[in-house]
Amino acid sequence: MTVQYEGPRTKAVEQPDAADHQSGRTEPDRLEEKRVWQEVKEKRRIRTEAARLRRRRRMLAAVAGGAAVALAVGFFFGLRALWYAAPDPLGGPDISQIRCPDWIEQDFITNPTARTGAPLAEVKDLAIHYVGNPGSSAKGNRNYFNTEGVDVCSHFVVGLEGEIIQCLPLDEQSVATNQRNKDTISIEVCHPDETGRFSDVTYRSLIRLISWLCRQFDLTQENLIRHYDVSGKLCPLYYVQHEDAWQKLKEDAGKALEAEE
Numbered sequence: 730m731t732v733q734y735e736g737p738r739t740k741a742v743e744q745p746d747a748a749d750h751q752s753g754r755t756e757p758d759r760l761e762e763k764r765v766w767q768e769v770k771e772k773r774r775i776r777t778e779a780a781r782l783r784r785r786r787r788m789l790a791a792v793a794g795g796a797a798v799a800l801a802v803g804f805f806f807g808l809r810a811l812w813y814a815a816p817d818p819l820g821g822p823d824i825s826q827i828r829c830p831d832w833i834e835q836d837f838i839t840n841p842t843a844r845t846g847a848p849l850a851e852v853k854d855l856a857i858h859y860v861g862n863p864g865s866s867a868k869g870n871r872n873y874f875n876t877e878g879v880d881v882c883s884h885f886v887v888g889l890e891g892e893i894i895q896c897l898p899l900d901e902q903s904v905a906t907n908q909r910n911k912d913t914i915s916i917e918v919c920h921p922d923e924t925g926r927f928s929d930v931t932y933r934s935l936i937r938l939i940s941w942l943c944r945q946f947d948l949t950q951e952n953l954i955r956h957y958d959v960s961g962k963l964c965p966l967y968y969v970q971h972e973d974a975w976q977k978l979k980e981d982a983g984k985a986l987e988a989e990e
């Protein structure tokens with residue numbers, strides 16, 4: 730952009746006679762004035778050119794930066810896609826292909842501290858938990874997992890009405906069962922009171938879920954574990970304190986599995 734200089738010098742150069750009459754300037758004066766004006770114009774041209782080059786360099790740097798970021802992001806997602814597409818080295822079921830039945834409500838959480846996105850490549854056992862908050866609902870517990878800063882989450886919550894909510898995709902690790910997060914599906918179960926005993930409707934729903942999961946992952950009732958069996962935590966409380974009730978739960982799961990085969 731060039732700004733036209735309209736000051737007195739230009740006027741003087743363009744109207745030499747009028748200027749001469751007023752100032753009485755001589756020919757050498759006019760030449761000197763013209764030279765100075767040429768110099769000013771040249772300096773301005775150089776400045777403008779330098780500014781244009783600087784803008785161009787900034788633009789190129791921005792484009793290069795954007796391209797680098799796009800490349801890095803593309804590379805990351807490419808690797809991630811490859812990781813998930815890789816066949817299971819143990820030859821087990823492809824977890825990402827399992828479709829949940831309509832009696833399970835999928836309501837995945839998005840809270841990044843609880844849903845880490847770590848892939849679950851194989852499922853060796855199903856881990857049973859109790860929520861430890863008497864009277865709380867499946868939805869309430871799911872929403873708790875989705876609360877900012879909370880860093881626990883199970884795959885499923887079985888509610889007081891027998892409803893089942895899935896909080897995580899099956900091919901992602903939960904944060905519920907300590908060192909066994911890496912190879913278990915976790916199920917939290919709601920309970921009406923402090924004893925931690927599951928109500929009949931909740932129990933039936935839990936057995937149905939366990940049976941369905943066993944079929945998906947080629948497991949049996951022997952692959953049912955309690956949180957207690959992993960870390961010693963009193964969870965699920967009632968079924969730690971009543972070993973017979975735990976054995977009965979495993980038996981009932983085995984019967985349901987047989988009945989459906």
Ligand SMILES: [Zn+2]
Pocket residue numbers: 857858859905956962964965
């Ligand atoms: Zn637990």
